[in-house]
Amino acid sequence: MDYKIEPFTKPACAAIQAPGSKSITNRALLLAAMAGQKIKIFNPLVSRDSQIMAQCLKNLGFEIEEGENFISVSGSPKKSAKLFVGNAGTAARFLTAFVCAIKDGEFEFDSDEEMYKRPMRGLIEALEHLGAEFTFKKESFSFPFSVKTKGFSGGEISLDATQSSQILSAILMSQTLASSETSITLKGGTVSKPFVEMTVKMMRQFGFEVECPSNGKYIVKNSKTCKISSYTVETDATAASYPIALAAATSGAVLVKNFPREGLQGDVGFAQVMQKAGLVKCRRVGNDLLALKSEPSAEACEFDFNDISDTFLTFAAIAPLFGRTTKITGIAHTRKQESDRVEAMAREISKFAKKVEFDEDSITIFPYEKSELAQKISSPVKIETYKDHRIAMSHGVAGCADIFGGGKAWIEIRDPQCSSKTWPDFFKILEQSRKDSMKFKTVAIDGGAAVGKSSVSKECAKTLNYMHVDTGSHYRTIAYILLDKGIAPSLGEDAVSQALKGVEISTLIFGNSARMSVGGKEIEDSLIRTDKVNQNVSLFAAMPQVREFLKGYQRSMEGVAKEKNFAGLVMEGRDIGSVIFPNAEIKIFLDADEETRRKRRANEGISDSISKRDALDKNRKTAPLVRPEGSVLIDTSNMSKEEVIAKTLALIAEA
Ligand SMILES: O=C(O)C1=C[C@@H](OP(=O)(O)O)[C@@H](O)[C@H](O)C1
Ligand SMILES: C=C(OP(=O)(O)O)C(=O)O
Structure with missing residues (x-):
């Protein structure tokens, strides 16, 4: 039987548990x-x-x-x-x-x-x-x-x-x-x-x-x-090479569940080789390993796989996707394994690479330019598997890359059942990961000032090609517009209500970020981050009229993200998980101690009082800052930015 691999039309965003070793x-x-x-x-x-x-x-x-x-x-x-x-x-x-x-x-x-x-x-x-x-x-x-x-x-x-x-x-x-x-x-x-x-x-x-x-x-x-x-028995580190490679092949994020610690299995070293090659960034998240897309350089790379030779096939099969020459050495002994792996891989990979050379102990893959890959290969590429589970699984991962765009299948695996030697439901899991990655997810990230919401939200959105919305900036924009019209919070809710009637809001998209514009015009960041706005924004944000005015708009962002073909939505704010999207797939509440937040604020050159803003945000009657029901609390006080991002991406991948 031949099995067509359906490419991932969105970056991988999935959690995969490989079997026991x-x-x-x-x-x-x-x-x-x-x-x-x-x-x-x-x-x-x-x-x-x-x-x-x-x-x-x-x-x-x-x-x-x-x-x-x-x-x-x-x-x-x-x-x-x-x-x-x-x-x-x-x-x-x-x-x-x-x-x-x-x-x-x-x-x-x-x-x-x-x-x-x-x-x-x-x-x-x-x-x-x-x-x-x-x-x-x-x-x-x-x-x-x-x-x-x-x-x-x-x-x-x-x-x-x-x-x-x-x-x-x-x-x-x-x-x-x-x-x-x-x-x-x-x-x-x-x-x-x-x-x-x-x-x-x-x-x-x-x-x-x-x-x-x-x-x-x-x-x-x-x-x-x-x-x-x-x-x-630990999770199989060789099998884990496939989900790690999947993150690279689909430019996404894959959470490899219960990834073994260094000790028993040398093949955990595959993650380091992938990282050295610039193909993924790997982050430990508790017992799991998060593999994230990275930007490989154009320079040729060469690695000795003698110690981790079962994973050379994984590395080789995805090599044609990255437009640079890859040489793998130390693999002569694999010629006497399930198949003559050097020759078999050379033969199969040459079906979608410009040229493949091999000798007794090495294989060198010369790929097509990334931009010409789709034109150069005939689709579908039929991969013979020689009853070798690793030839089947490694090409299965390569086939997940959406090289034609639009999800056109281009790799067909002959006899995929041979994966049963070490991972009987591999292809089922691969397909389930594709479906999981296709799911539009809304991520609500809440927290007070300077807990790290913005940097985390932006980075997660960029990694997964989600649309990012900073609702704090919505309140700042409204505060700026009202102050500009001479409306101070002290004038009261009626005056604010009245002034809001003339405010027309719409959305501008910059890269991954959706920005609220007023009267069709972009309001620059520098204008909404002044001391004056800092001092007034929480007072305006406490007014039910202002919150009501923005609620419908913020909820409409899911539709905008889908219409603009983003893979999901990351919205940050103070009431996203509690009021705007109480049913969001992922709800995260970020927190940090006051001292850490004050320092972070000072580093950004902002000197507003964290405790004063917290008091206003938490005690306002409408949509106060609370930890939303069902949210995951991340205390970022002693975590690096990278750690918080990894933890957040892991939660998204797993949701
Ligand atoms: O001892 C083991 O469990 C293994 C040793 C390696 O074999 P070789 O030493 O024959 O390469 C490896 O390729 C095989 O998958 C498993
Ligand atoms: C070489 C392999 O298996 P075996 O245990 O049969 O040597 C392998 O699993 O890649």
């Missing part, structure tokens, strides 16, 4: 099988690769219980079983080594055909050295095979893990079951090193002893006791 889930399942006690694993990945691992453990005689967001493992292994490892590199390597720890066993292994070609030799040679006897049914050192096992008694191994780090990870974990210490020396280093660190860290989390005295040498003790009874 494949690498952590499959390690946790194996380590749990080695634990000798029941282990409950929370937030496991549920996908083809993890199901293959769980099924193999079942076939080996373990009891597997699957429930709402957990899977548990208990029991001990049988001496014979038939195991099918699909194309799951982790299951293939980890289980081959694991069964060899079983005394007097005999096991039969088969896999997807694609796995027949993936590197196993280094691992099998080491296991043979430790006493296992393999019989190959097709090619030597490859699936399918059967193996007679004798258990491990420790000793010295020299290991070739140059083609896959999983070979080293498999040996490390399995040697926990040896009857005495095993010392492992690597011949010629390895690739994807952070995955080895993950193995070492997870073994220790489970209570198994492993030492790494020097680079390339490891010692595994035969630890028999497991320290834990439950384990929680």
Whole structure:
């Protein structure tokens, strides 16, 4: 089946939860099988690769219980079983080594055909050295095979893990079951090193002893006791690369839910590479990561992806969108993964790039000029996926860019179901994010003077292409007009009412901001921010006639924003969430302590009394400044502007 990707016609504005980590889930399942006690694993990945691992453990005689967001493992292994490892590199390597720890066993292994070609030799040679006897049914050192096992008694191994780090990870974990210490020396280093660190860290989390005295040498003790009874799997950092790239491809904001902290997964480093490349800005918001559009420079960029090679496909697939040359190195080993990823990506990307060059270890993408991309490619571009989940998902993200304008689909993914290896509902989630991003949202931002409303509102509107309305400026404009007509607040409400009758207001749009104009004329900012206006604006704003006069106008701004094709509306003021838009999708109340606000005001060269304005704003009878019901309070006293903006954008993305 082919699947057409619908481009995002508005900047992405969505929250995405990637599934649990494949690498952590499959390690946790194996380590749990080695634990000798029941282990409950929370937030496991549920996908083809993890199901293959769980099924193999079942076939080996373990009891597997699957429930709402957990899977548990208990029991001990049988001496014979038939195991099918699909194309799951982790299951293939980890289980081959694991069964060899079983005394007097005999096991039969088969896999997807694609796995027949993936590197196993280094691992099998080491296991043979430790006493296992393999019989190959097709090619030597490859699936399918059967193996007679004798258990491990420790000793010295020299290991070739140059083609896959999983070979080293498999040996490390399995040697926990040896009857005495095993010392492992690597011949010629390895690739994807952070995955080895993950193995070492997870073994220790489970209570198994492993030492790494020097680079390339490891010692595994035969630890028999497991320290834990439950384990929680982090969000998959490799999968999180797709939502991060989506923010870049659609020039929007994506909140990546529960983005892992640095520690276990090297692929969290993808966010830094994207940031260095100028493709996104990343901001931590609590447990989440907010990826925001950025303006990449036109200069060519080059990055070594050896440590984070599963994410090179994400980076490569979106590269043609940015009009500058991208070179990716350190990826020779990915030629022996789910597909020959270097060649396959070069072939597919060349369908929408000017030229793609590759050699053994690198790929260089020469894109079309940004302005000519749409004319140069034939639509639709059909992407072959070679049964490789990452080719499908990475091109899925690229296809979200609205290169033709108007949402014309230009990328078709062949066999999108292959994403089920690690993220079965990826394309559903991508489509849901598009729909979420299309939703027109009204954001009400309230707060007293100098809490940071304006800078936050403007920046959020700019990032998301929302229309920004500063209602404070409406009251200032009215104050200015009335004062100009010689109407002081002391003349009373009737005089003000009378004077308002002759005031005609309309709207002018400047970039993302809608400004109220009077008599069709723009009233300059300098005129409405004088000391005289400062002293009188709250007095006018307290009058019900003035508020009523502006209420209808302010409410009409939703219609203006839609008519002008903005993706949403950000309106700041003092009664937006309580009176103007009580049903706004997002209501935020900004606050800060008085000292911080006084300083901010002074920095802007304004010396009005914060406490006096607060008293007037809060105590007026009509539409007083209150924290609106259902609003989120953000105390900005100890936050930087960037932090407040990120928090606000995160709330919008999630609403
Ligand atoms: O140990 C692991 O969980 C993995 C190691 C890496 O494999 P290689 O070392 O074969 O590159 C990575 O590509 C794979 O997706 C997961
Ligand atoms: C290389 C990958 O998988 P495997 O675990 O099968 O090696 C991958 O997920 O990109």
